[in-house]
Amino acid sequence: MNFRIVSALVWRYLFLYTRTPMRLVELVFWPMVDLLVWGYLTLFIQENAGHSLPYPIAYLLGGIVLWDVLFRAQQGVAVSFLEDVWTRNLLNVFVAPVRTSEYVVATFGVGIMRILVTVSMMLLVAFMLYQFNVFTMGWALLPFFLNLLLCGWSLGMISTALILRWGQAAESLAWAVPFFIQPFVAVFYPIGSIKPEWIQYFALAMPPTHVFEGMREVMKTGTFNMHHFFWASVLNVIFLAASAWIFSSTLAATRRRGLLTKFATQ
């Protein structure tokens, strides 16, 4: 791993973002819309349901903010790859002395930067409008954040592999893949609400489910559940290894089938 090359690739994305203010729409606008719409809806429900719904605003806003950590990490990988496709620069990168691992690590770095921008904005607005302070979760926030970051990277590599496999026509998968799992990973509701019950086994096999369950437990009882943390971490290691394998074998297959250049110049 050559960090000079990784930093050069990260640099390129930084140049790209600073040169294209419209990218802010994606980084700031849509997350803000989510935060405002769901935040106001929850306030309305809370006012009308009185105390029968405990912690709804905190659950929902916590879910929105932490989901965005996963989503931005996934986007960092998948959309960075698409940026190279859209600018017809992919070939220049693949014929340069860049290892696949260096390319992927650079997109991980871009994911972290995207998260910092989006989540900081969301936290600020959530605090100002709803007095929601995510930092009341204390140090528990760090393992939640890291686990969602890892899961986002895994989903990013899987999205990129799918785009490599099916070509540019499948580029909408870069946005869709995280939402394939969103209904089943208990982002906004407890796992017990997922029906039929057998889907809960599937949900428990997903790392984010443990993060969101853990988040709600911290908010409700102030206790950090080590069981959920353990399973989120173990599953993430498995997911990360599997998605890295899927990505590298898809890339190798794309080279074998001679599709990389068609893909890069279409």
Add this chain to the structure above:
Amino acid sequence: MPDDPPIVLTAQNLTREFDGVKALDGFSFNLHRGEILGLLGANGAGKTTAMNMLLGLTTPTAGTIQVFGKELQQHRVEVLSRMNFSSAYTSLPGNLRVWQNLRVFARIYGVPEPKKRIAELLDLLEIGYLHDRVTGQLSAGESTRVNLCKALLNKPDLLLLDEPTASLDPDIADKVRKFVRRMQKEHNIAILYTSHNMRDIEEVCDRVIFLHKGRVVAEGTPEEIVNRSEQASLEDVFIKIARSGEVEE
């Protein structure tokens, strides 16, 4: 021959099949240091497939590629750091400024004193005025020369140029040809050059290989091939090969 310059690139029996159809069939050649080798053929002859395999973008079905005496597949990163590539069909990110694109690639290739090297190359190509311009707003000629700048950043020992004069006006195409020749003479770079423009080939290439349906059908200097085929020009040879697959009457 003992006086031959060292071999930079060796392709042996390169074969590539797509769905049972051979795009390249037993293609072998050597490229020596300081030599410009033209790869010619009609559309579908196998030039692009060969180029892609030489760049490590496509895996050969059979055959081997050695660059600087090393297997390309096994020493990809090491080999690519001493090579570079420019094509009329790729571009640098259009929303970045020219200097930003070049700085990124200078860093990828580990170019010492990148600012100085970029300024030097832009001046050599007479495009110093493009330094701060947005890449996507350049003309075809300017864009080609910026791509050439990128391709020369790392002072490559082997340069692959895929139709570098495609869509250029005669004046700029002439400048590009002269520049390629100058680079080869001054820095002894080995260059593999593809083009559909026979004037390019006659002016630039020391030796050419004609491909037809994935196989080599003629090889030699442009003059040798024209004489052997009893055609009036290299362009006529090209047309004859494209239509009949044969060089000689």
